[in-house]
Amino acid sequence: MSAAPALPDAGARRLPRLLAGLRSDGAHVSLGGHTRTHGALPAPRDLVTMIERSGLTGRGGASFPVAAKLDAVRSGRGRPVVLVNGAEGEPASGKDKVLLGYAPHLVLDGAVLAARALGAREVIVATASRTASAAVSAAAGERRDAGVSIREIVVPDRFVAGEETALVQFVNGGACLPTSTPPRPFERGVNGAPTLVQNAETLAHVALIARNGPDWFRALGTAEEPGSALVTLSGAVRRPGVYEIPLGQTLAELLEDAGGTSAEIQAFLIGGYFGTWIGAADGATVRLADAELAPLDAALGARAIVALPASSCGVVETARVARYLAAESAGQCGPCVHGLAAVANDLGGLLQRRASVDESLLHRRLGIIPGRGACHHPDGAVRFVRSALTVFGDEFARHFQGRGCSGAGKPILPVKVRA
Amino acid sequence: MARQKLRVDRIACDGRGLCAELFPEGIALDEWGFPILRDGAVPPELLKHARRAVAACPTLALRLERVDERRLPLVARGG
Numbered sequence: 001m002s003a004a005p006a007l008p009d010a011g012a013r014r015l016p017r018l019l020a021g022l023r024s025d026g027a028h029v030s031l032g033g034h035t036r037t038h039g040a041l042p043a044p045r046d047l048v049t050m051i052e053r054s055g056l057t058g059r060g061g062a063s064f065p066v067a068a069k070l071d072a073v074r075s076g077r078g079r080p081v082v083l084v085n086g087a088e089g090e091p092a093s094g095k096d097k098v099l100l101g102y103a104p105h106l107v108l109d110g111a112v113l114a115a116r117a118l119g120a121r122e123v124i125v126a127t128a129s130r131t132a133s134a135a136v137s138a139a140a141g142e143r144r145d146a147g148v149s150i151r152e153i154v155v156p157d158r159f160v161a162g163e164e165t166a167l168v169q170f171v172n173g174g175a176c177l178p179t180s181t182p183p184r185p186f187e188r189g190v191n192g193a194p195t196l197v198q199n200a201e202t203l204a205h206v207a208l209i210a211r212n213g214p215d216w217f218r219a220l221g222t223a224e225e226p227g228s229a230l231v232t233l234s235g236a237v238r239r240p241g242v243y244e245i246p247l248g249q250t251l252a253e254l255l256e257d258a259g260g261t262s263a264e265i266q267a268f269l270i271g272g273y274f275g276t277w278i279g280a281a282d283g284a285t286v287r288l289a290d291a292e293l294a295p296l297d298a299a300l301g302a303r304a305i306v307a308l309p310a311s312s313c314g315v316v317e318t319a320r321v322a323r324y325l326a327a328e329s330a331g332q333c334g335p336c337v338h339g340l341a342a343v344a345n346d347l348g349g350l351l352q353r354r355a356s357v358d359e360s361l362l363h364r365r366l367g368i369i370p371g372r373g374a375c376h377h378p379d380g381a382v383r384f385v386r387s388a389l390t391v392f393g394d395e396f397a398r399h400f401q402g403r404g405c406s407g408a409g410k411p412i413l414p415v416k417v418r419a
Numbered sequence: 420m421a422r423q424k425l426r427v428d429r430i431a432c433d434g435r436g437l438c439a440e441l442f443p444e445g446i447a448l449d450e451w452g453f454p455i456l457r458d459g460a461v462p463p464e465l466l467k468h469a470r471r472a473v474a475a476c477p478t479l480a481l482r483l484e485r486v487d488e489r490r491l492p493l494v495a496r497g498g
Contacts (some may be wrong), residue, residue, distance in 0.1 A: 045421075116425035133497075178430075179430070180429070180430045181426045182430070330432045332429070333429040333430060333432070333451035334429075334432065334433075334434045334451050334452065335429070335449060335451070335453050338453070339449075339451070341449075365450075366470075368449055368455060372427075372429060372449075372453065372455070373429050374428075374429040374430045
């Protein structure tokens, strides 16, 4: 592969990569600053093969191989469209807002490179954050990408907004809600064209792989899960925020980078609100890669990690998020609307000492909800709740017996309250 | 004859329940009135009941499709 312009901090194994060259005043990095940090936008002869060799997988939650997706879109009928997914409806996640708001040119580079590889002429950047959208707009105004137009669209700040069919329907003028499949966007999406819906961070990695090559990308991470990734860390840590890690790094090292924990921790939520809990003991040794997390029934997911202090109540936290996820249902499929509401009511009932909640009915409901909605919202919500029932088993037992919390502390998991 | 299985368009489905009434061997209803489909292909001797259920769905949410239909590759839902 071609030699890359030397990065200011030489060495393929160094971090930061995506977060390099950010401004301390919080303004977005200008085109000039971006070029000084990363080099000019390259014109690779065969981007898809480079991406395939790099082993890059999606950073949006499902970790799908990017080259396979590019190939699927490329094989569709009609001129493709590139749709950058910066919706990030997960309340505990901020990485895509950070990238789009502070380093928009990195994401736009990746989108333009993908567009050129696919023969697309249009790039649409979707985000729920007006700040991020304004930064994208300003950055797009600084660029001259021949043959590719860039426009941004602000989507509703809803949990399901980032679901790929919801984004496509919204761009097409409809509601920002998932649609039935087939067809999936890679076949027919924006205006019926094959559409690449790709997470903003994933495209930022594309931009750097195109410059530095697959081997450079693989110098960090593991053989099966190469590269670096952004994670959002929050909860009882001294410096919550967005961090860039090599995949496979221990959670302990990440916590150290964040200044350590600010209280004794009882559990970690891994992967945001469709993710799962792991106990503090597992958290002490676990590595942040899907292969390492799988034995604990966990996965990186939305790459949002929350440290739950011992002073909080796992039942209270789970009930709040379950209520939120039920409210965030698109409202289109019975098992999701009714099922998640019933589960939320059951968990809410546990918080009232005198209410008696049927534990076996709750488990039966959790058993029959997954797989019966048009999208994976009900599946993710059930996964989260089931995991809580396991990891906070003792606390749930207290509540099922009507004995209430052993300690509630302040609310930790954020939810968005709608008027 | 090719093996067939039932599939529900979960957005179109309104929980009317005619399907479960006409084909109880293959379709049950959850506590909220929405269909739970039995896994796997419909036994050939029961296909006529399955077809009756498909025809009766008021929202056209229920359909029969071939089991060996070429499945499109699963693609991530967010990127």
